[in-house]
Amino acid sequence: xxxxxxxxxxxxxxxxxxxxxxxxxxxxxxxxxxxxxxxxxxxxxxxxxxxxxxxxxxxxxxxxxxxxxxxxxxxxxxxxxxxxxxxxxxxxxxxxxxxxxxxxxxxxxxxxxxxxxxxxxxxxxxxxxxxxxxxxxxxxxxxxxxxxxxxxxxxxxxxxxxxxxxxxxxxxxxxxxxxxxxxxxxxxxxxxxxxxxxxxxxxxxxxxxxxxxxxxxxxxxxxxxxxxxxxxxxxxxxxxxxxxxxxxxxxxxxxxxxxxxxxxxxxxxxxxxxxxxxxxxxxxxxxxxxxxxxxxxxxxxxxxxxxxxxxxxxxxxxxxxxxxxxxxxxxxxxxxxxxxxxxxxxxxxxxxxxxxxxxxxxxxxxxxxxxxxxxxxxxxxxxxxxxxxxxxxxxxxxxxxxxxxxxxxxxxxxxxxxxxxxxxxxxxxxxxxxxxxxxxxxxxxxxxxxxxxxxxxxxxxxxxxxxxxxxxxxxxxxxxxxxxxxxxxxxxxxxxxxxxxxxxxxxxxxxxxxxxxxxxxxxxxxxxxxxxxxxxxxxxxxxxxxxxxxxxxxxxxxxxxxxxxxxxxxxxxxxxxxxxxxxxxxxxxxxxxxxxxxxxxxxxxxxxxxxxxxxxxxxxxxxxxxxxxxxxxxxxxxxxxxxxxxxxxxxxxxxxxxxxxxxxxxxxxxxxxxxxxxxxxxxxxxxxxxxxxxxxxxxxxxxxxxxxxxxxxxxxxxxxxxxxxxxxxxxxxxxxxxxxxxxxxxxxxxxxxxxxxxxxxxxxxxxxxxxxxxxxxxxxxxxxxxxxxxxxxxxxxxxxxxxxxxxxxxxxxxxxxxxxxxxxxxxxxxxxxxxxxxxxxxxxxxxxxxxxxxxxxxxxxxxxxxxxxxx
Numbered sequence: 099x100x101x102x103x104x105x106x107x108x109x110x111x112x113x114x115x116x117x118x119x120x121x122x123x124x125x126x127x128x129x130x131x132x133x134x135x136x137x138x139x140x141x142x143x144x145x146x147x148x149x150x151x152x153x154x155x156x157x158x159x160x161x162x163x164x165x166x167x168x169x170x171x172x173x174x175x176x177x178x179x180x181x182x183x184x185x186x187x188x189x190x191x192x193x194x195x196x197x198x199x200x201x202x203x204x205x206x207x208x209x210x211x212x213x214x215x216x217x218x219x220x221x222x223x224x225x226x227x228x229x230x231x232x233x234x235x236x237x238x239x240x241x242x243x244x245x246x247x248x249x250x251x252x253x254x255x256x257x258x259x260x261x262x263x264x265x266x267x268x269x270x271x272x273x274x275x276x277x278x279x280x281x282x283x284x285x286x287x288x289x290x291x292x293x294x295x296x297x298x299x300x301x302x303x304x305x306x307x308x309x310x311x312x313x314x315x316x317x318x319x320x321x322x323x324x325x326x327x328x329x330x331x332x333x334x335x336x337x338x339x340x341x342x343x344x345x346x347x348x349x350x351x352x353x354x355x356x357x358x359x360x361x362x363x364x365x366x367x368x369x370x371x372x373x374x375x376x377x378x379x380x381x382x383x384x385x386x387x388x389x390x391x392x393x394x395x396x397x398x399x400x401x402x403x404x405x406x407x408x409x410x411x412x413x414x415x416x417x418x419x420x421x422x423x424x425x426x427x428x429x430x431x432x433x434x435x436x437x438x439x440x441x442x443x444x445x446x447x448x449x450x451x452x453x454x455x456x457x458x459x460x461x462x463x464x465x466x467x468x469x470x471x472x473x474x475x476x477x478x479x480x481x482x483x484x485x486x487x488x489x490x491x492x493x494x495x496x497x498x499x500x501x502x503x504x505x506x507x508x509x510x511x512x513x514x515x516x517x518x519x520x521x522x523x524x525x526x527x528x529x530x531x532x533x534x535x536x537x538x539x540x541x542x543x544x545x546x547x548x549x550x551x552x553x554x555x556x557x558x559x560x561x562x563x564x565x566x567x568x569x570x571x572x573x574x575x576x577x578x579x580x581x582x583x584x585x586x587x588x589x590x591x592x593x594x595x596x597x598x599x600x601x602x603x604x605x606x607x608x609x610x611x612x613x614x615x616x617x618x619x620x621x622x623x624x625x626x627x628x629x630x631x632x633x634x635x636x637x638x639x640x641x642x643x644x645x646x647x648x649x650x651x652x653x654x655x656x657x658x659x660x661x662x663x664x665x666x667x668x669x670x671x672x673x674x675x676x677x678x679x680x681x682x683x684x685x686x687x688x689x690x691x692x693x694x695x696x697x698x699x700x701x702x703x704x705x706x707x708x709x710x711x712x713x714x715x716x717x718x719x720x721x722x723x724x725x726x727x728x729x730x731x732x733x734x735x736x737x738x739x740x741x742x743x744x745x746x747x748x749x750x751x752x753x754x755x756x757x758x759x760x761x762x763x764x765x766x767x768x769x770x771x772x773x774x775x776x777x778x779x780x781x782x783x784x785x786x787x788x789x790x791x792x793x794x795x796x797x798x799x800x801x802x803x804x805x806x807x808x809x810x811x812x813x814x815x816x817x818x819x820x821x822x823x824x825x826x827x828x829x830x831x832x833x834x835x836x837x838x839x840x841x842x843x844x845x846x847x848x849x850x851x852x853x854x855x856x857x858x859x860x861x862x863x864x865x866x867x868x869x870x871x872x873x874x875x876x877x878x879x880x881x882x883x884x885x886x887x888x889x890x891x892x893x894x895x896x897x898x899x900x901x902x903x904x905x906x907x908x909x910x911x912x913x914x915x916x917x918x919x920x921x922x923x924x925x926x927x928x929x930x931x932x933x934x935x936x937x938x939x940x941x942x943x944x945x946x947x948x949x950x951x952x953x954x955x956x957x958x959x960x961x962x963x964x965x966x967x968x969x
Contacts, residue, residue, distance in 0.1 A: 878908075
């Protein structure tokens with residue numbers, strides 16, 4: 099006898115007896131209440147601490163303000179202030195402030211008395227006497243009342259200025275103000291309780307005793323810290339505090355108590371107080387992790403208690419899980435997989451009870467869903483693939499003409515996305531005259547049981563196109579039309595082709611023909627008849643009739659070519675002559691393809707014929723011209739070879755001349771320079787000023803001649819040196835040239851800006867000469883300019899090549915003389931004004947030309963010049 103399985107209802111009842119929901123709810127409620135109560139206590143503590151510190155700050159400010167008002171009403175101070183304003187006993191007022199007033203204020207480190215014009219008449223700091231404070235914010239505010247003003251930079255860093263107006267002894271005239279300055283550091287005394295001790299308290303308030311991470315600080319109107327941070331060094335007026343309580347205080351004048359992220363990005367418990375008149379925010383904050391540690395203890399106690407309960411009820415839960423929960427989880431997981439699109443699920447049947455029957459039913463249902471979904475998805479994908487990849491326009495509209503579906507071809511032709519077209523009608527997408535015709539045809543299709551073909555026109559970007567549209571209605575389950583479908587084929591090109599084919603054949607002298615081999619019937623186009631110079635009535639329309647026109651000498655060629663195409667699979671493409679009835683000859687070109695039947699026998703041959711008589715004649719003339727040209731090329735090549743040899747000889751002579759100049763001219767110049775110096779040294783006492791001037795001119799002329807020789811040699815080198823193309827770092831070369839110029843003239847202060855990463859290709863030595871000349875000119879022509887500046891960089895492209903530039907703010911030049919810049923010995927400035935030989939830019943031009951580049955310049959007198967070049 100088989101043992102009966104326990105019904106699912108009893109198993110579920112047994113499982114619910116062991117449910118832990120009441121225990122979990124109790125733990126959760128207790129933990130949550132404790133946590134909330136602790137948070138309230140913490141926030142109340144934060145608020146209380148903030149209230150205390152706010153009171154201390156206000157007390158401190160009020161005491162200081164009252165003291166300054168007392169000083170302002172001091173009769174002796176007024177009397178001495180009036181005398182000081184009259185230019186008498188100024189030092190007496192300062193001494194009075196130092197000896198009798200400053201010692202009364204422990205928090206104020208400096209006191210100044212300022213006239214109503216803003217001049218410091220007396221001060222405890224002698225350096226301040228006579229200073230102009232008329233533009234200072236604290237002075238402007240002080241003339242209006244007894245304000246407290248924040249100052250960013252005092253002698254001891256950030257400070258507060260507490261001011262009060264001072265009137266004459268008879269109180270009829272305002273003499274100016276008295277100002278006391280308090281370092282912001284003194285607020286530490288308020289936050290630590292030191293001020294309370296100074297006022298008579300027994301002990302100071304230590305903020306670290308209660309919480310390790312607690313912090314009290316002030317934030318000004320610019321959201322910057324006014325007091326030091328415990329966590330960030332040098333935070334005063336540097337640390338930005340853009341937190342929620344600061345924004346609320348500055349923007350809405352609302353105070354806040356709660357949990358939020360502080361300026362470090364750390365979650366804290368805090369409270370804020372606003373000082374609207376000063377636009378300050380006072381904040382007391384402590385890290386959330388520290389203050390909520392007791393909650394963690396409560397959580398651990400709850401965890402311990404729950405663990406004991408779980409161990410006690412573990413057996414029941416294990417049974418519930420093995421008997422029911424695992425199977426239900428499997429069903430739930432499988433249901434989720436099916437919902438996510440995974441239909442390959444199967445759940446093992448472990449029992450024969452209701453749960454097992456449910457599992458078996460679920461498996462059958464999953465298989466049915468998989469089969470149905472796969473078939474539906476496959477059908478949809480096939481349909482979508484067909485619709486989106488067809489060259490035809492496909493669309494679906496409801497009975498009101500609103501679009502339900504369009505394919506990709508529709509989107510691309512009419513520039514509308516399927517999401518945009520959905521729900522719209524033709525009147526929304528097309529001009530009215532087209533939309534009305536579409537709607538008329540749609541209504542005809544909706545009323546017809548069969549598909550109807552229409553010829554329709556539709557506007558596109560390149561004009562109006564002609565379509566063949568097949569439209570049909572779709573019926574719903576109630577056998578009533580619910581939509582109209584359409585498939586439209588663009589026949590614009592076909593229509594145009596039909597209209598232009600005959601014209602094209604006529605223009606190109608190309609005709610077409612078709613030969614039915616089985617019936618031996620030959621059909622020619624109109625152009626074919628014109629090529630053969632015969633009318634359709636005169637032609638026999640057979641292969642033999644065609645052969646009668648072929649030139650007798652070419653008939654064997656034509657017959658063999660036809661047989662090769664029909665029976666040997668060779669291409670049919672030949673040129674041959676035809677003889678017309680007027681005894682004239684033409685040369686024609688023919689090409690054709692052969693169609694074969696199922697048995698492999700040829701059944702049809704179709705091809706084209708083209709009159710190439712004129713082309714053949716032109717080819718013959720071209721061949722003659724080619725032969726003549728080839729002969730001339732040979733002769734010209736020989737001439738160029740000879741010229742090349744002559745050029746090499748000239749270059750060698752130029753190199754020899756350069757060497758001669760370098761050595762033969764330098765020696766006399768050295769002798770002239772040496773003897774002139776010796777003459778000046780030995781005969782100085784015998785020479786008058788005129789003779790000395792003559793000798794100086796000789797020296798200068800020999801120096802210019804020497805520089806001219808060097809520049810000519812450089813030009814010669816640039817024209818004849820062998821080039822080696824390589825990768826060049828223009829930025830590095832320019833930096834080196836600037837460094838040498840600074841060494842030569844260390845007394846000059848020139849601002850230099852060289853763009854990094856200027857990389858090109860060329861001969862490194864020659865390109866360095868280019869930069870030496872251009873940067874050297876910029877250095878020279880900024881010599882008389884205040885604030886000289888030189889820039890080296892890149893300025894876009896020209897002809898696909900990067901454009902580099904050297905720019906200065908020096909003497910500049912007149913653009914109407916720019917064509918003279920790059921010529922040898924051409925100068926736009928006198929030698930007395932700017933020394934030079936006029937060879938440098940000519941050398942630059944030669945080097946750039948050898949690099950197949952281009953160089954040009956822009957300038958304006960007195961506003962500098964820019965030289966551009968490409969490589």
